[in-house]
Amino acid sequence: MARLVLWDIDHTLIATGGVGRELSAAAFEQVLGIPMREQATVDGLTEAVIFRETARLHGVDSDRAMFERFAAALAEEHVRRASDLRERRHALPGAAEALAALAAAGVRQTVVTGNVRAVAGIKLAVFGLDRHIDWASGAYGEDADLRPALVRIALARAGASPVDAVVIGDTPADMAGARANGVPVIGVATGRSDPRSLQRSGADTVLMGLDDTDGLVELVLGTG
Incomplete structure (x- = not known):
């Protein structure tokens, strides 16, 4: 898992x-x-x-x-x-439920993001999505230029091996960052990248959204 x-x-x-x-x-x-x-x-x-x-x-x-x-x-x-x-942004459907359900299942959660850490915290706090995030284990836009390095940094900070982790993201860069480190990756087609481009970029699985909480939890627990 x-x-x-x-x-x-x-x-x-x-x-x-x-x-x-x-x-x-x-x-x-x-x-x-x-x-x-x-x-x-x-x-x-x-x-x-x-x-x-x-x-x-x-x-x-x-x-x-x-x-x-x-x-x-x-x-x-x-x-x-x-x-x-x-007023102008919103949490994506199922995001809060997914974070809470994974936390309840005992899964540790952090972020690998191009945002600088301060902005990442503000963005999630605005929508109450920050409470289950282990911020100290994350990797941020000031830590490295490219996603592969960010994933590597997050794994080191979390003390986790690639097979014990999974990346969830919406861009080919997220897929590439995971693949470069041997980390399983779930693509979510909620951004500007379609399912096919995420699959071509290395996604193990592509979801159309986070709406199916139980399905996502089962997928995460079965990954690794």
């Missing part, structure tokens, strides 16, 4: 509602002093990569210190606009 679930966040547990770009733009302008005219592709990428590539689109060569200021500003924007998050 899988004793550790590594959850993605955006489009797996919550729908972003488009407000994320606005918050990023506000933090970007605050740090760089110029409006964010365009943003690099975000699906499956970490916040560090998105910031670096977005800065480059604006003719700016960013450094780590600049990214850290951006990450802090982005977290502040999420706190400041928490009411917008509640």
Whole structure:
């Protein structure tokens, strides 16, 4: 059985509602002093990569210190606009039930996400999805650029072996991160990637959503 679930966040547990770009733009302008005219592709990428590539689109060569200021500003924007998050985003159907049911089954849960840790916490707390997450075992957008490294970091922090874990995510990058580390992976077609692309990227199983709580728990317990 899988004793550790590594959850993605955006489009797996919550729908972003488009407000994320606005918050990023506000933090970007605050740090760089110029409006964010365009943003690099975000699906499956970490916040560090998105910031670096977005800065480059604006003719700016960013450094780590600049990214850290951006990450802090982005977290502040999420706190400041928490009411917008509640109004324009929502937990995906079955997310709360899945987290609770897995916890009741004794499964440890954390996140492997491109979000920086502070933002990840805010996003899930807004919808009450944070209570079953072992935050110390997670891996975040400030920890590494690519998903394979994030999965590796989370396994190390959790003290778990690949066969004792399962990744659940909605992008080919989530699938690739799991596969690179020998971790079973469940694709959830709740984002912009269709079931076929998730299967081609290495998903062991693809679900259309998290609505079937019992089925998901059985799938997780039978994985590994």
